[in-house]
Amino acid sequence: MxxxxxxxxxxxxxxxxxxxxxxxxxxxxxxxxxxxxxxxxxxxxxxxxxxxxxxxxxxxxxxxxxxxxTNNETSFFRDPRVFRSLERVMTELIASCEKNGEKLKIWSVASSTGQEPLSIAMLLEGILPGKVLSKGYQIYCTDISERVIERAKNALYSELEVQRGLNDQQLAKYFRKEGEKWRAQSLLTTKLTYEKQNLLEEFRNRESFNMILCRNVLIYQKIEKKKEILSRISKALVPGGYLLLGAGESLIGLSNDFEQEVIDGAVFYRKKR
Ligand SMILES: C[S@@+](CC[C@H](N)C(=O)[O-])C[C@H]1O[C@@H](n2cnc3c(N)ncnc32)[C@H](O)[C@@H]1O
Structure with missing residues (x-):
């Protein structure tokens, strides 16, 4: 052959x-x-x-x-402008979860080696001292690749990886040196749960999320598969919940379940109420 x-x-x-x-x-x-x-x-x-x-x-x-x-390319605070806008969105979500007496629930559906969910956790840890969130927050992290899930659970990063996106203060506050590498502190890792999930299959987690990050993964899919995945994602969000795609990705022609919101120059999608 x-x-x-x-x-x-x-x-x-x-x-x-x-x-x-x-x-x-x-x-x-x-x-x-x-x-x-x-x-x-x-x-x-x-x-x-x-x-x-x-x-x-x-x-x-x-x-x-x-x-x-699979292409597992990722980095801490990937697309910094989006993370600056996320600060505002998270502050709003913290207030509404507290008002409703709920836990803030976030899902990173293609979490790769963990930099994305850890960045969200660092962002929240930076906001929370000035706010009340009695029930706390949880970040559910999934990926199809067992290899990256194991790496993410280990939360150990090379010098090169931490240099991609973290500043000295973040490194000192949230990581500790282990030999040549850096390990994320339990303050962050205890908020993260990892599981294998293929986006093409029914979602096992039946919870409703306040925000879902689906970044830089739909680009590899055919239009029909993108539509199916987005329909499942929509069902997993609370009404008014946020969907965040990768920079350069959009929902045009793929779903009518969301309204686009531009916040400080970054595009977010909100599930219609
Ligand atoms: C390019 S990385 C993006 C990581 C992160 N979201 C970011 O934007 O930095 C894409 C990830 O999607 C995962 N992936 C690809 N196809 C998938 C599928 N069908 N179901 C779940 N994860 C998938 C890959 O294993 C990879 O870790």
Whole structure:
């Protein structure tokens, strides 16, 4: 079998499992990722990997393919302008949760290695000393990749990773040095719960969230899948709850469940009441 046919086979498998589309011009990238999979599974060549996948050979671990096929790029306080606007939104949410006697519930649906939910926790810890939130807050974090979930749970970051988005004060206040790395303090990590969730499948968590962050993950999906995911996300939000997408992503043509709100230059979507 030709290499291109094998790469196409895996591209289709990945689309079925994750919804992630590898366009023709990205197939070379998939090929190099398959080489990583071969290395991780100690498979000698691409035809053997193909045969293992086809015959459900126990040597083939689908999760390894999923972990390697996903792009987990992230950073602390990614898109700083959005985080400045988030301060205002969070302050409003804290006030309304306190008024209703509720816990503030946030969900990061593609949390990758944890920088996004930790940034939200740091933001809230910065606001809360001046406010009352009797029931506290919880950040639910999910991703399809077990590899990134394990890393996120460990909350240990390299110098390079902390340099991407954190200033010295944040580092000193919320992290402690462990050898060459930095570990997030329990003040933040106790507010975070991690679980594996494929966005293409029914959501296991039946809670209603005040805010859902779905950033830089829909871009890899086909329009029909984007619509299905957004419909599930809408159901998981309280009326008036906020949806935050990645910079450059929008809901145009994808959902009528939300109203757009521009806050200090950043775009938020609010579930219609
Ligand atoms: C580019 S990262 C974005 C991380 C973070 N939200 C941010 O904006 O910095 C995309 C993440 O989405 C996850 N992902 C991709 N497809 C997914 C799916 N079908 N279900 C759940 N997570 C998925 C990947 O594993 C990856 O960690």
């Amino acid at each position: 030709q290499t291109t046919e094998i790469v196409n086979f895996f591209s289709k498998l990945i689309e079925k499992e994750l919804g992630i589309l590898y366009e023709d011009h990205n197939l070379y990238q998939l090929q190099s990722r398959l080489e990583e999979v071969m290395k991780a599974l100690s498979v000698p060549d691409l035809p053997s990997l193909y045969k293992d996948a086809q015959t459900n050979n126990p040597r083939f671990k689908k999760q390894i393919l999923i972990d390697i096929a």
